[in-house]
Amino acid sequence: MNLSKTIIERRSIRKYNGTPVEQELIVSLLYKAASLYVTEGTPQWRCIYYGTYESRQRLAVSITAKLKESKLGKLVLNKMIDFLTKKVAETPVHLVFIAESAENQRQSDENYASVCSIMQNFQLLGWEQGLGMLWYTDPIIQGKSFFKEIGLQEGERFAGILNIGYFDKMPRGRRRRIPAEQKWTVIGENDWKHSDTLQVTSQSVLDMLNQAIWAPNHGLRQPWRFIYVTNGKTKGKLQTLNRDISVPFLLVVAKEEADFHKREEDFAAISCLVQNFQLLAESKQWQVLRSIPEWIYDREQCKPFGIDPQERIVEVLELKGDDGYSNSVLAPPMVNITHL
Known part of the structure; x- marks a missing residue:
C-alpha cells in the first residue's frame, strides 16, 4: 500500500x-x-x-x-x-x-x-x-x-x-486542510536528540501530521491541535505510563463541544488522525506508543501543558524514532x- x-x-x-x-x-x-x-x-x-x-x-x-x-x-x-x-x-x-x-x-x-x-x-x-x-x-x-x-x-x-x-x-477533490503548523505548540526545544543520531525533529513530526490530518470527519471540521513536548520539566506528569519517558511526546488536544454528537465525532476523527500518524510512523520504522493515561482526566495535571477549560487531551503519543524499532502488536487482534 x-x-x-x-x-x-x-x-x-x-x-x-x-x-x-x-x-x-x-x-x-x-x-x-x-x-x-x-x-x-x-x-x-x-x-x-x-x-x-x-x-x-x-x-x-x-x-x-x-x-x-x-x-x-x-x-x-x-x-x-x-x-x-x-x-x-x-x-x-x-x-x-x-x-x-x-x-x-x-x-x-x-x-x-x-x-x-x-x-x-x-x-x-x-x-x-x-x-x-x-x-x-x-x-x-x-x-x-x-x-x-x-x-x-x-x-x-x-x-x-x-x-x-x-x-x-x-x-472531486476535497478542500485543503489547515496545516498542522497552524495548530502547533512546542514546549521545550524544537529539535531534540535522543542519541548520537537525530531521530525525531519537530519538522519530521509536522511532515507526518500534515499527511495524518486527512482523517475522516463530518463537514471537514478540524477540532484538533498539537502540543509537542521535548523537555523534562513535565516529566512527573507521565509517570503513570510506567515506561521510559525520556523521549519527546505529542499531545493531541480536542475542543470540548457542548453538543454530545459533535464531541463523539471529534473524538472519532482524532482517533483516526492518530491511527494515520501511527501507520505512517511505522512505515518509516519509527516507534510510536499511543496511550490514554489516567492523568489526562485531571484538569490540574493538564494545566502545565496549557490545556484550556473547554479542551481535553485525547491521546498521548511517545515518539522514539527508529531507536530499537519495534511496533509489533502487543495484543492479538x-x-x-x-x-x-
Whole structure:
C-alpha cells in the first residue's frame, strides 16, 4: 500500500454500482484492520454485518423509525423516508461498529478510540481494493428502534455505520486542510536528540501530521491541535505510563463541544488522525506508543501543558524514532462479528 497516497486520496463514497461485495473479503479486511491497531491492552469492540437484502431492509426500517417522529411536512417526510429506505436496502454491505462498555471513562475512551482506529484502517484497506465507504453517524437515525436492532447495551458507544460498495465515479477533490503548523505548540526545544543520531525533529513530526490530518470527519471540521513536548520539566506528569519517558511526546488536544454528537465525532476523527500518524510512523520504522493515561482526566495535571477549560487531551503519543524499532502488536487482534 502507498500509505500516504491512500490516506490523502481516499474519499467518502455515497453512490455504489450494485456489484456484490463478498463476505469473505469483508471479514479478511476486518482482521487485517484490527491487526494494524497497536495496543497494549485488549480493546473491547464489536461489529454487526448486514449483507443480505432482507437484513438491510430491516436495518432501513430501524433507521427511519426516528425520522417518522419528525415534525416535517408529510410530503417531505415521506420522500426522505422512501429515499433513505431505498438507499440502505440497495447498499451492498453495512457494518455497524460499537465500542463495548467499560468500568470507567478512560477504559470507555480506549474502547472507542480502538474501534474508530480500526474503522479507519478498514477504510484504507478497502480503498486499496476498490471499495468505497461512507462513515455515517447522523443523530436522525439514533433512536430506540435502531439501538434495539443493533443490540446496543447500557454503557456501550455507537461508533458509526460504514456503508460499503464498489463504485464507478471518483468524487472531486476535497478542500485543503489547515496545516498542522497552524495548530502547533512546542514546549521545550524544537529539535531534540535522543542519541548520537537525530531521530525525531519537530519538522519530521509536522511532515507526518500534515499527511495524518486527512482523517475522516463530518463537514471537514478540524477540532484538533498539537502540543509537542521535548523537555523534562513535565516529566512527573507521565509517570503513570510506567515506561521510559525520556523521549519527546505529542499531545493531541480536542475542543470540548457542548453538543454530545459533535464531541463523539471529534473524538472519532482524532482517533483516526492518530491511527494515520501511527501507520505512517511505522512505515518509516519509527516507534510510536499511543496511550490514554489516567492523568489526562485531571484538569490540574493538564494545566502545565496549557490545556484550556473547554479542551481535553485525547491521546498521548511517545515518539522514539527508529531507536530499537519495534511496533509489533502487543495484543492479538480480536474481531467480534455478528452476521444478520
